[in-house]
Amino acid sequence: MTMDQVEAVFREERGRLLAALARRFGDLDLAEEVAAEAIETALVRWPVDGVPPNPGGWLMTTARRKAVDRLRRDQVYAAKLAILQVDADRAEPTRPGGEFPDDRLELFFTCAHPALAPEDRGALTLRCLAGLSTPEVARAFLVPAATMAKRIVRAKAKIRDARIPFRVPSKDELPERLPGVLQVIYSVFTEGYAASSGPYLQRLDLAEEAIRLARILHGLLPAEREVAGLLALMLLVHARRDARTGPDGQVVLLEDQDRSRWDHDQITEGRALVVSALTGGPAGPYAVQAAIAAVHDEAPTFASTDxxxxxxxxxxxxxxxxxxxxxxxxxxxxxxxxxxxxxxxxxxxxxxxxxxxxxxxxxxxxxxxxxxxxxxxxxxxxxxxxxxxxxxxxxxxxxxxxxxxxxxx
CATH class of the missing domain: 1.25.40.10 (Tetratricopeptide repeat domain)
Incomplete structure (x- = not known):
């Protein structure tokens, strides 16, 4: 496995790793630290021993061992986490098997807790669960990196001090949490096209991850029209991905794009979702943005745009x-x-x-x-x-x- 492939594994597994560790130990700082240590260990061991058959499982086992070692060395810290875990267990509602098929999506809702300030919810989720760096999160919210770093620290402190449990919200809580979750997923998607991670690099993995999470969310909440609207919007924009850049990575504006290179199957799927999102009452912001994207995608040429x-x-x-x-x-x-x-x-x-x-x-x-x-x-x-x-x-x-x-x- 090449280093690029190894980095792809880390990028893929980091979110799952952090989500599972945060849910298990109830502490984001600990989860981040031991996840980073597990990845550092892999960078030393894998080139010598080879990449294990189940890289994600190897990273999880290593991170859990490091967390246990950390807690054994710091009994005061361990006692605090034990109290948090008891609180979380008491607050945990009955969870039907398989209701949330992805730990990361589960924790998207957790980090959208109403006790957190709205800007802190998105910042925390993007940094800790979507795997964006602090500068990437800052870019997504159009604020300086130093300001964003303070927001993230503040959100972690709020979770710790208020003993906010890492748990699945009940169905009654979902409507209150949903707008924050949709904002986070869309921020991940837009960062995928911001190319802030390096020269001539679009993080299409982030865009595709956001679409995957939105698909899961739409399957869980099919009656929520704004979920359909967000998924439609991302599909209709992502359908243009192959035409957005030239051979050397240069930006190609919408008016200059070769529309034959657009993913027309994805456009068809997105347009059907737009109809669902606009049917049954007043439209939400994501549904309207999806409708705008659909008008662009339906036009055979830029000049014929309505x-x-x-x-x-x-x-x-x-x-x-x-x-x-x-x-x-x-x-x-x-x-x-x-x-x-x-x-x-x-x-x-x-x-x-x-x-x-x-x-x-x-x-x-x-x-x-x-x-x-x-x-x-x-x-x-x-x-x-x-x-x-x-x-x-x-x-x-x-x-x-x-x-x-x-x-x-």
Missing amino acids: WPQIVALYDVLSALDGSPVIALNRAAAIAFRDGPEAALTLLDSLSGEPRLRDYHPYALARADLLDRLERRTEAIAAYEQALTLAGSDPERVHIRARLTALKDI
Whole structure:
């Protein structure tokens, strides 16, 4: 097995390992520490002894032994964990066999506990259970890495101090926890396309993991229309994966993509889920975003896109979710319906939004509109700002190419 394959095993097993250890010992710090130690041991042992037939089982056994050793050395710590475990056992509801087929999904709900602040729930889940690094989590939430590190520490302390048990929520608790879980799954998906982990690297494994978790969740909660909406949205976006980058990893915009390379089976599945998500009452935010993605995917060419319908859907979405990022995307759609001048007016009205100040798509959108309006000097300045804010090599290469082309005119 090559080192790339070994790293793939670690990436695949880390989430399961942390979830099982956290549930067993009731302490995320301990789970993270012994999981990391087990992986370090594997890096030493496997090149000599060979990769075991069941790598996940080997890592779990090694991590549990290290946890037991740690608790034997620190009896005070062990006593605290024992109290937590008793509390968890008392709180554990009757669990039908096989109701939650995946420990990670089970703990997605646990980390979405209402006692935690909403931003802490997502941060903790992405860091500890989805396996993202702190900078990756920070990028997903558009905050500095130092701020995100404090959030994660705060969430762990809350779980420890409030003795929040690691357990499966009851069916009555699921509706309250579901929005947080959906947000986390979608954040994992979007990070898969953010390419923040390295040069020219899309973490499609993260995107596919998010889709897998959403499929499990949809199977468990088939009547929850927003679950269907989220799954539809991810399928419709992921269907374009092969056309999103060129031969050298460069970004290919939607308007320039070869639509014959899209996964049309996945589009068909996503469109069917959109119908389910929009049927039976007012639509939720994920269902509306999925409908927007479906309009894009249904168009045979970019030029034939139904922009009035997309803007109308963004109007609905804005009423459900008035975030500045949604407003930015709506302005981009208006640029194609009403022209760049109208869109630029909207973008300029968002200039005071703190979340957009360091958000490179905002600067890039302004640069593109200024370029289309032939305001060359302003466009160059906006492209240069976007270049300084871009978080990945593919994004920087794309912006640099646009900037160079404009300067060469």
